[in-house]
Amino acid sequence: MASSGADRTAARLAAVPGIRRAPTSRLEQFMLPRFLDAETCAALIDLIDSDARPSTIADANGDAAFRTSSTCDLDHRLPIVIAVNNKLHDLTGIPLAYGEPLQGQRYDIGEEFKAHTDYFDPHGADWDTYCAVPGQRSWTLMIYLNQPAAGGATRFLATGKMHQPEVGKLLAWNNVRPDGTINPDTLHHGMKVRKGRKYIITKWFRERPWPWAAGELE
Numbered sequence: 001m002a003s004s005g006a007d008r009t010a011a012r013l014a015a016v017p018g019i020r021r022a023p024t025s026r027l028e029q030f031m032l033p034r035f036l037d038a039e040t041c042a043a044l045i046d047l048i049d050s051d052a053r054p055s056t057i058a059d060a061n062g063d064a065a066f067r068t069s070s071t072c073d074l075d076h077r078l079p080i081v082i083a084v085n086n087k088l089h090d091l092t093g094i095p096l097a098y099g100e101p102l103q104g105q106r107y108d109i110g111e112e113f114k115a116h117t118d119y120f121d122p123h124g125a126d127w128d129t130y131c132a133v134p135g136q137r138s139w140t141l142m143i144y145l146n147q148p149a150a151g152g153a154t155r156f157l158a159t160g161k162m163h164q165p166e167v168g169k170l171l172a173w174n175n176v177r178p179d180g181t182i183n184p185d186t187l188h189h190g191m192k193v194r195k196g197r198k199y200i201i202t203k204w205f206r207e208r209p210w211p212w213a214a215g216e217l218e
C-alpha cells in the first residue's frame with residue numbers, strides 16, 4: 001500500500017524556516033508563527049460563525065463538559081479551504097487524500113476541550129466507526145485564527161508548555177510513534193477561554209486515504 005509519508009513529516013517540518021520543535025524526545029511537536037495571514041484567518045472565522053454546531057467526541061466518557069466548544073465542517077470546495085488544505089499538504093508532505101475534511105472550532109467564555117489525545121483508542125467502542133477505512137490519525141495540524149482577550153492556551157502535559165493563541169500560529173504534532181503505535185505523551189488540553197472568543201482550525205491526517213467521493217478532491 002502507498003504510504004502517506006507521515007513518517008517523514010517531522011524531518012520536513014524541522015527544515016521549515018522559523019519553526020520551533022519541542023525540546024523533548026517524548027513526542028514530535030512543532031510551532032510555527034504566522035503560518036496563515038490575518039486576512040485568511042478573518043475569512044475563516046466568518047465561515048465558522050456562519051455554520052457552527054456543538055462539538056462532539058469519540059468514545060464518550062460520561063463527562064458532558066469535556067468538550068464544550070462549537071465545530072464547523074468547512075466546505076472543501078471553497079477556494080479558501082482549498083488554499084489552506086494545499087498549504088498544509090505542502091508543509092507536511094502528506095498527500096491531500098490522507099486528510100480528514102478541515103474543521104473549524106469556536107470557544108466562547110468558559111468553554112474548553114479537557115486534556116485528551118487526538119488518536120482513537122484502538123480498543124475503544126468507536127474504533128470501527130471512525131477508523132475501519134482511513135485507519136489511525138497520524139499528524140494533527142492546528143491553527144489559531146485569533147487571540148482571545150484572555151485564556152484559551154493549549155497545554156501539552158508532557159512538555160508543560162502552554163501555547164498561547166496568536167493570529168495564524170500553527171501547532172503540529174504526531175499522534176503516533178515511529179512504529180505506528182499511539183503516543184500518550186501527546187496529551188493536551190484546550191484551556192478555558194476567559195475573555196472574548198477563540199477560533200481555530202484543525203486538520204487531522206490518517207494512516208490511509210480518507211473515503212472522499214470520486215473526484216471530490218479535484
Ligand SMILES: O=C(O)CCC(=O)C(=O)O
Nearest residue numbers: 113118153154190191202
Ligand atoms: O483548542 C485547543 O487549544 C485544542 C484543540 C484540540 O486539541 C482539538 O481540537 O483536538
Ligand SMILES: [Fe+2]
Nearest residue numbers: 116117118188
Ligand atoms: Fe486535540
